[in-house]
Amino acid sequence: MxxxxxxxxxxxxDRARFVRTETVRLSRIAGAGHYSSTFSAAELFxxxxxxxxxxxxxxxxxxGRDRFILSKGHAAIGLYPxxxxxxxxxxxxxxxxTRLGSPFGDHPDMKRIPGIDFSSGSLGHGLxxxxxxxxxxxxxxxxxxxxxxxxxxxxxxxxxxxxxMAAGHFRxxxxxxxxxxxxxxxxxxxxxxxxxxxxxxxxxxxGWEVRRIDGHDIPALRAALxxxxxxxxxxxxxxxADTVKGKGVKRMEMALNWHVGNLxxxxxDAVMAELATPAAGEA
Amino acid sequence: xxxxxxxxxxxxxxxxxxxxxxTRSVQGTPAAAMPAFVLGEELAxxxxxxxxxxxxxADLASANRTVEFKARHPGRFFDLxxxxxxxxxxxxxxxxxxxVPFAATFASFSAILxxxxxxxxxxxxxxxxxxxxxxxxxxxxxxxxSHHAIEDLAMMRAIPDLTVVCAADANALRAVLxxxxxxxxxMYIRLGRGRDPVVYDAVPDLVFGRAIRLREGRDLTLIATGxxxxxxxxxxxxxxxEGIAARVVDMHTVKPLDRDEIAAAAAETGAIVTVEEHSxxxxxxxxxAEVLVDLPRVPFRRHGIPDEFAPVGPPAALYAHYxxxxxxxxxxxxxTIDRA
Numbered sequence: 001m002x003x004x005x006x007x008x009x010x011x012x013x014d015r016a017r018f019v020r021t022e023t024v025r026l027s028r029i030a031g032a033g034h035y036s037s038t039f040s041a042a043e044l045f046x047x048x049x050x051x052x053x054x055x056x057x058x059x060x061x062x063x064g065r066d067r068f069i070l071s072k073g074h075a076a077i078g079l080y081p082x083x084x085x086x087x088x089x090x091x092x093x094x095x096x097x098t099r100l101g102s103p104f105g106d107h108p109d110m111k112r113i114p115g116i117d118f119s120s121g122s123l124g125h126g127l128x129x130x131x132x133x134x135x136x137x138x139x140x141x142x143x144x145x146x147x148x149x150x151x152x153x154x155x156x157x158x159x160x161x162x163x164x165m166a167a168g169h170f171r172x173x174x175x176x177x178x179x180x181x182x183x184x185x186x187x188x189x190x191x192x193x194x195x196x197x198x199x200x201x202x203x204x205x206x207g208w209e210v211r212r213i214d215g216h217d218i219p220a221l222r223a224a225l226x227x228x229x230x231x232x233x234x235x236x237x238x239x240x241a242d243t244v245k246g247k248g249v250k251r252m253e254m255a256l257n258w259h260v261g262n263l264x265x266x267x268x269d270a271v272m273a274e275l276a277t278p279a280a281g282e283a
Numbered sequence: 284x285x286x287x288x289x290x291x292x293x294x295x296x297x298x299x300x301x302x303x304x305x306t307r308s309v310q311g312t313p314a315a316a317m318p319a320f321v322l323g324e325e326l327a328x329x330x331x332x333x334x335x336x337x338x339x340x341a342d343l344a345s346a347n348r349t350v351e352f353k354a355r356h357p358g359r360f361f362d363l364x365x366x367x368x369x370x371x372x373x374x375x376x377x378x379x380x381x382x383v384p385f386a387a388t389f390a391s392f393s394a395i396l397x398x399x400x401x402x403x404x405x406x407x408x409x410x411x412x413x414x415x416x417x418x419x420x421x422x423x424x425x426x427x428x429s430h431h432a433i434e435d436l437a438m439m440r441a442i443p444d445l446t447v448v449c450a451a452d453a454n455a456l457r458a459v460l461x462x463x464x465x466x467x468x469x470m471y472i473r474l475g476r477g478r479d480p481v482v483y484d485a486v487p488d489l490v491f492g493r494a495i496r497l498r499e500g501r502d503l504t505l506i507a508t509g510x511x512x513x514x515x516x517x518x519x520x521x522x523x524x525e526g527i528a529a530r531v532v533d534m535h536t537v538k539p540l541d542r543d544e545i546a547a548a549a550a551e552t553g554a555i556v557t558v559e560e561h562s563x564x565x566x567x568x569x570x571x572a573e574v575l576v577d578l579p580r581v582p583f584r585r586h587g588i589p590d591e592f593a594p595v596g597p598p599a600a601l602y603a604h605y606x607x608x609x610x611x612x613x614x615x616x617x618x619t620i621d622r623a
Contacts, residue, residue: 063381110379110408118379119408122399128369129404132376132384139337139359140380162369169364 007051009218013278015046015082016218020248020275022081022094024263030098034106036246036258038078040182040215041149044241047221048147048178049082057087060114066144067117067133071126072151072180073107080104080113088115124157126150127177131167134175143231147176153185155196161206167236168207174231177208177238180215182245186259203238215241249274294346318453319477322415323351325460326385330356333464335383339374341367347387347417348477367392371400371414378410383464389423390416390432394471398438405469406445413463413470419449420510420560421588421605422476424598433588437565439471440538446470446491447538449509452482455535458489466491475510475560476598482512482533491536494544500530503582503620504548505612507558508534508567514602515558517609522616529616537567545574554582556619558612560602563587584619586612 005011019042027033049055054066070079077097084091096102103112107121118129130148137144154160167175179199187193200210211227213220224239246252249271252261263271314320323338330336330352337359344350344362353360363370367388374384386393393416394401405412416435423430439447446466450456456474463470487495497512498519507515512533519529530552532544548555555575557568568585575583588605602608606615 118376119403122403125372125400125404128372129376129379131369132373132378133380134376135361135373136377136380136382139377139382159368159372162363162366163373166363166366166369166373170361 009222012043012046012050012218015050015085016042017248017275017278018085019045019078019081021272023078024268024271024275026077026080026094026097027262028264028268029095030106032260032262033077034074034259035249035261035263036184036252036255037072037151037180037182038075039247039249039252040243040245041072041075041180042078042248043216043218043221044149044178044180045078045082047218047225049086051222052225053147054144055086055115057083057115060088063140064142064144067130067146069118069126069130069133069146069148070108070120071129071148072123072154073120075149075180076106076108076120079108083113083115086115089113123151123154124159127160127163127167130175130177131163131170131172134167134172135170137174138172143174145174145176145228145231147178149178149180151185152179152181152183152190152196152199153193155179155199156185156194164203164206164208171207172236173229173233175236176228177203177236179238179240180243181240182243183254184245184256184259188256199240200238208236208238209234210238210240212240212242215243216247294343316453316481317477318450318456318474318479319348321453321456322387322417322460322474323348323353325457327352327355329460329464330359333383335381336464337361337377337382337384339363339370339384339386341365341370341388341392343388346389347415349387367397368400371397371412372404374412375400375404375408375410378405378412379408383411383413385413385415387415387417389430390419390435390473391430394435394439394473395432401439401445401469401471402442406442409444409468411466411468413472415472415474417474418476419473420475421593421601422510422560422598424601425595427595428592431593433560433562433593434565435471435473436537436559436561436567437569440565440570444468445538446536447473448491448536449473451509451512451533451535452479454481454483454486455489455533457486459535461486462489462491473509479510480513482516489535492539492541493536494541495533495535496530496544497533498529498531500528501552502528503554503556503616504530504532504552505556505558505616506532506534506545506548506567506571508537509560511558511560511607511612514607514609515612518612518616521609521613525617527616527620534567534571537570540570540574542574545571546578549575549578549581554619556584556586556612556616558607559587560607561587562590564590582619582622584615586615
């Protein structure tokens with residue numbers, strides 16, 4: 001594959017589809033999986049990992065690398081295949097996903113998985129982790145960026161706002177939060193269960209610079225990431241990515257009963273076939 | 284009625300600003316012998332030599348004297364405001380980038396409020412964060428249960444891969460801080476009120492997980508930790524005058540526990556009393572009980588705060604109330620032997 005092909009939007013769309021099909025495959029191994037929270041983030045994973053992050057799979061501990069923290073750790077099932085595809089570890093290891101002794105559980109373990117910059121799973125912690133990493137970069141004089149992906153329901157957690165306040169107070173440079181705004185938490189629509197809007201204004205009030213885009217629009221995502229200030233400049237950055245929970249599989253889109261599920265038999269085959277078909281307008 | 288004690292210094296620090304090293308005293312005790320003066324300066328000394336050291340606090344820089352660190356290393360000091368959970372997890376993020384962060388606040392807000400962050404973000408990923416829980420136990424006196432920490436050892440001890448250490452005095456604190464730099468994984472370091480009386484005339488040779496035998500004795504062993512070690516030594520003096528020879532052990536490391544020292548106490552002295560400024564549920568006493576249950580039975584008593592929320596009161600009155608002063612500890616020791 002040429003570099004031009006690797007950089008194309010079509011390639012990134014293909015990698016987003018790969019995130020979804022791998023999520024379906026791995027969920028069947030586990031007997032359950034977080035499909036819909038992962039599908040909403042599939043384009044985000046693809047653009048971040050294949051077109052944005054400054055990383056080197058051969059040096060997962062490189063001090064100067066960009067960091068990525070999956071604060072919504074339950075979407076790790078979609079991140080593992082990307083890390084394997086990039087060469088952080090052997091893809092075959094995922095065939096034992098969640099089996100006894102596997103490094104790969106529903107939530108990611110930094111001590112056992114190359115490429116995972118911090119363990120996650122307990123919502124509300126990741127932005128604090130990222131703030132610590134960004135402050136560490138300031139002390140060390142390194143110019144890496146730290147990216148933290150949060151769920152929208154995760155914004156209910158108070159520690160998120162402790163971190164948001166501190167990041168604004170310290171005028172933390174190189175810190176990029178991305179909210180996967182897929183609209184649903186487990187019990188229902190966020191605005192019915194516990195409202196999180198207006199997200200941009202709330203973060204702006206804490207000293208952040210905010211962009212809001214369609215989180216499934218690959219060119220828009222690329223443009224938003226390209227518009228970030230250099231790592232050593234500016235205020236903390238927030239990208240609100242408006243997404244569809246369950247995106248890509250009709251039965252799951254904005255459906256409350258697919259936060260965790262288990263596709264088997266004909267349903268499995270049908271969903272895999274649906275995902276294999278490029279969406280309208282996709283190259 | 285006991286004389287009232289000035290407890291205002293807890294929040295503003297025992298003395299404000301300036302060079303503190305050995306230049307002043309509080310009520311006749313040299314500053315260098317008071318843990319309250321040691322934390323910030325010792326950390327600053329360590330940071331002079333070790334670029335990995337950074338310090339975080341949560342709006343208590345005066346109370347814990349990390350202001351002394353801030354004065355010498357302003358670029359490596361972070362006051363996160365009254366947001367302890369964020370402080371602990373920020374420290375974990377820094378640790379993942381190669382730093383050894385020391386995060387200090389009241390024990391009630393580090394270990395108890397921040398227990399989940401300590402478990403999930405520090406211990407589980409083995410981040411070398413040193414959580415300092417100062418003003419532990421009932422040392423905050425009339426500030427009450429919200430500011431007491433009599434459950435922290437039990438909570439911290441249940442967390443895998445977390446080292447749990449109590450410093451008995453100023454020199455023990457120096458030893459703990461120095462030794463902590465090369466300890467793998469996360470640590471909880473429990474301190475008293477900062478006025479804890481002297482146990483060690485010099486900085487002890489402290490190895491985590493290896494208890495320090497402070498006094499020999501054949502009639503029973505008093506195993507103490509933290510701020511009550513001095514009172515326990517004084518209790519041994521009282522007992523000696525009555526013809527009872529008490530061995531005294533500073534069990535500074537509550538986890539991992541020195542099982543050999545406990546087994547030796549059981550075999551050689553025949554009776555054991557644990558002494559701690561903590562609930563009798565799950566702290567040092569619980570830890571020692573877990574060892575003794577596998578050994579031939581000896582008279583054993585867990586001495587601490589019973590399973591209740593402590594009343595308010597001046598610290599000295601509370602220690603007397605719970606018999607955690609020398610006379611009280613000696614009385615508990617006597618009862619334990621008499622009952623045998």
